[in-house]
Amino acid sequence: MSHKDARIELDTSVGYLLKEAASALRAAMEAVLRPLGMSITHYACLELLAQRPGLSNSDLARGAFVSRQSMNVLLQSLERDGYVTRPEHAPEGRVLPTRLTELGRSRLDVASAAVRGVEDRMRSDLDAAEREQLRLLLGKCVAALS
Amino acid sequence: MSHKDARIELDTSVGYLLKEAASALRAAMEAVLRPLGMSITHYACLELLAQRPGLSNSDLARGAFVSRQSMNVLLQSLERDGYVTRPEHAPEGRVLPTRLTELGRSRLDVASAAVRGVEDRMRSDLDAAEREQLRLLLGKCVAALS
DNA sequence: ACCAGTATGTCAGAATATTGACATGAGTCA
DNA sequence: TGACTCATGTCAATATTCTGACATACTGGT
Numbered sequence: 001m002s003h004k005d006a007r008i009e010l011d012t013s014v015g016y017l018l019k020e021a022a023s024a025l026r027a028a029m030e031a032v033l034r035p036l037g038m039s040i041t042h043y044a045c046l047e048l049l050a051q052r053p054g055l056s057n058s059d060l061a062r063g064a065f066v067s068r069q070s071m072n073v074l075l076q077s078l079e080r081d082g083y084v085t086r087p088e089h090a091p092e093g094r095v096l097p098t099r100l101t102e103l104g105r106s107r108l109d110v111a112s113a114a115v116r117g118v119e120d121r122m123r124s125d126l127d128a129a130e131r132e133q134l135r136l137l138l139g140k141c142v143a144a145l146s
Numbered sequence: 147m148s149h150k151d152a153r154i155e156l157d158t159s160v161g162y163l164l165k166e167a168a169s170a171l172r173a174a175m176e177a178v179l180r181p182l183g184m185s186i187t188h189y190a191c192l193e194l195l196a197q198r199p200g201l202s203n204s205d206l207a208r209g210a211f212v213s214r215q216s217m218n219v220l221l222q223s224l225e226r227d228g229y230v231t232r233p234e235h236a237p238e239g240r241v242l243p244t245r246l247t248e249l250g251r252s253r254l255d256v257a258s259a260a261v262r263g264v265e266d267r268m269r270s271d272l273d274a275a276e277r278e279q280l281r282l283l284l285g286k287c288v289a290a291l292s
Numbered sequence: 293a294c295c296a297g298t299a300t301g302t303c304a305g306a307a308t309a310t311t312g313a314c315a316t317g318a319g320t321c322a
Numbered sequence: 323t324g325a326c327t328c329a330t331g332t333c334a335a336t337a338t339t340c341t342g343a344c345a346t347a348c349t350g351g352t
Contacts, residue, residue, distance in 0.1 A: 010193065010194070010197055010209075012281065013265065014265065014268065014269055014277060014280055014281060014284075015171055015175075015261075015264070015265045015268065017280075017281055017284040017285065017288070018164075018167055018168055018171060018284060019168060019171070019172075019211060020211070020284075020288055021164055021168075021284045021287050021288050021291075022164055022165060022167075022168035023211040024287070024288050024291040024292060025161055025164055025165070025287075025291060027291075028291050029161075039338090041338090041339095047156065048156070051156055056300075056301090057300080057301065057302095058299075058300060058301080063156075065165060065166070065169040066338095066339070066340090067339070067340055067341085068300080068301075068302095069301090069302075069303090069339080069340070069341085070338075070339055070340070072301065072302065072303095073302095073338090073339095090300090090301090090347090092347095092348095093299090093300075093346095093347055093348060094299080094300045094301060094346060094347055094348085095299090095300065095301085095347095096300090096301075115161075118161070118291075119159065119160065119161045121290055121291065122160065122161065122287045122290050122291050123160055123287070123290070124290050125286045125287075125289070125290050126283065126286060126287075130283055130286075131160060133279060133283065134160055134163075134280070134283040134284075134287075135158065135160060135163055137272065137276060137279065137280045137283070138160075138163040138164060138166075138167045138280075139163065140271045140272060140276075141167050141170070141171075141268045141269070141271075141272075141280075142163070142166050142167050142170050143271070144267055144268050144269070144270050144271050145167075145170040145171060145173075145174050145264075145267065145268050146170060185308085187308090187309090202330075202331090203330075203331065203332090204329075204330060204331080212308095212309070212310090213309070213310055213311080214330075214331075214332095215309080215310070215311085215331090215332075215333090216308075216309050216310075218331065218332060218333095219308090219309090219332095220308095222332095236317085236330090236331090238317095238318095239316095239317055239318060239329090239330075240316060240317055240318085240329080240330045240331060241317095241329090241330065241331090242330090242331075293352100294351100294352085295350100295351090295352085296349100296350090296351090296352105297348105297349085297350085297351105298347100298348085298349080298350100299346100299347085299348075299349100300345100300346080300347075300348095301344105301345095301346085301347105302343100302344085302345090303342105303343085303344085304341105304342090304343085305340105305341090305342080305343105306339105306340080306341075306342095307338105307339085307340070307341085308337100308338080308339075308340085309336100309337080309338075309339090310335105310336080310337070310338085311334105311335085311336075311337085312333105312334085312335080312336090313332100313333085313334085313335100314331105314332090314333085314334105315330105315331095315332090316329105316330080316331085317328105317329085317330080317331105318327100318328085318329080318330100319326100319327085319328080319329100320325100320326080320327080320328100321324105321325090321326085321327100322323105322324090322325090322326100
């Protein structure tokens with residue numbers, strides 16, 4: 001060995017496996033959302049709003065793991081299509097609280113069912129204890145990186 | 147409840163946690179690779195070539211989870227910068243086997259050490275058994291989705 | 293009151309990745 | 323041999339995301 005072997009073993013690297021799993025999940029979600037005319041960020045935004053109505057653009061960006069600029073243009077298109085509404089000017093501060101419309105909620109219902117199917121398939125070989133274990137371990141990784 | 151509650155619980159969803167972890171890992175890797183003038187795809191390509199010399203463009207694309215068109219333009223820039231070499235025309239078939247240059251390998255050594263630091267930090271709260279468990283569970287998820 | 297620091301919404305330009313398309317080569321099967 | 327299928331490398335166009343920048347608004351300390 002002429003140079004130090006600090007190479008990362010791809011096949012056994014947790015980081016690589018994590019990326020592989022996330023990539024597979026993304027592909028599977030895109031496959032079921034595409035027929036609905038929805039992208040993943042699209043869906044993530046609506047899902048966040050369904051669970052936490054009134055989130056700001058910046059909140060949604062953090063929750064969907066994109067920049068707030070990206071979320072802003074997405075929100076503009078969602079608003080144009082009538083899926084969400086935002087007040088004309090901020091009630092207080094600069095924050096514009098966003099809310100789902102009835103149309104947005106009904107579209108989300110379909111998308112949410114499709115995504116649930118993907119998640120169920122992903123976890124199909126895991127029993128309840130393993131799912132909990134996976135959540136725990138992923139949570140530790142997230143905490144350690146932030 | 148006027149409409150059926152098929153909503154996915156974001157906080158407890160394995161899929162959401164997976165995306166969160168992958169996003170945190172990506173951010174951390176970008177942070178350490180940026181000072182080296184390298185992107186994640188950049189690094190992934192070099193790392194793949196170090197472990198499996200002679201991979202084709204399509205192989206590299208699959209290994210780095212991008213389209214082969216994206217990998218192609220990346221390889222062109224890597225070739226232009228002298229990090230990798232490809233034969234002028236295919237030895238057999240259409241496949242152009244790619245190899246690291248000495249320059250590419252030395253640049254990779256630095257990047258690899260930086261990335262290893264990130265991975266170590268990510269797994270810092272996990273003991274050996276937990277790391278093995280995480281690999282196993284992620285592997286099951288990947289298998290179930292493909 | 294003031295000022296520095298931080299967070300937000302938004303516009304514009306740049307970087308990155310994807311989809312579509314085409315030609316070429318290999319393998320299969322009748 | 324010929325037809326068919328599949329994988330590869332690559333060009334072009336499109337789409338998506340990010341970075342940079344700016345004005346505005348809140349917050350905490352002096």
